[in-house]
Amino acid sequence: MSWEVHFDHGIWLPQIGWWLDAPKSTPRAIVTHGHSDHIARHREIVCTRPTARFIQERLPGRREFHVLPFGQTEQLTLDCTVTLLPAGHIFGSALVLLEHAVHGTLLYTGDFKLRGGCAAEACAMPRADVLITETTFGLPRYAMPPAPDTERAIVEFCRAALAEGVTPVLFAYALGKSQELLRLLDAAGLPVAMHPHAARFARLYAELGNAMPAHRTLDTQGHRGHVVIAPAGDASLNYIHPKRTAAVTGWALDTHTRYQLGCDAAFPLSDHSDFNELLAFVDGVQPRTVYTVHGFAREFAATLRQRGLDAWALGKGNQLELSL
């Protein structure tokens, strides 16, 4: 017997009756982290404490949370236990390890990052029979440069702008990337003004025990002499003048990203594993079967098959590939 894995706007495990990260409301879901494309109004949710807090912030309402600390194993059904382990993507983000009496072990990554960050827990790498992995950067061309080099370049970009009396504006996700940048800039001695959305999540990080450096919340007066961190393309930033903008995203490896976003610069600092980390993770988990999801899922599954693994993209027309 093995795990049955279905994909229908989220990953469905019919043998245990639970969904993984479904972006639509379901009776029961395990949620790996608080990004909006991974959450929905489920009736029952298994997740970490930070993720529960982020879900309530984004989707207020009544629901039943089963909050699990990292590494604590709980019975999920009669035959199956669940353990959440750090995923290194954002604060509180989890890998999901399921251990079934009949079907063996299944590991689901959610979004994950192997290399260390400064505001998320270090990623675990347990062994499992079946691996469901995200493949956002599942092509060889997505090889991130060493993070310290990128971080240095970001700090230099900000320092140069401030020295010229220009406000540097870094575009980043409000949850996760913004807090990483705040830590980085604070360590470099640069004052930061955070967009209210990012400041709200920085406050939640602190409430949850992940203390954040001092910063001010962006207002119409409060940006001079500061590095501004804000979500990309926020029209409310028009009053900041003069400014120099930079996108902080793994997609910066695509040279057109900078032009598409209309930024002066783009820095490839990502919360996701790059191609080589995806391969290293698969090697470490040593699964019998791999399912890929998000981004270059088909391409990465094909790469794994070339390496002799049983690997399939979820919801991506594998029927066609099987018939070839």
Ligand SMILES: [Zn+2]
């Ligand atoms: Zn995410």
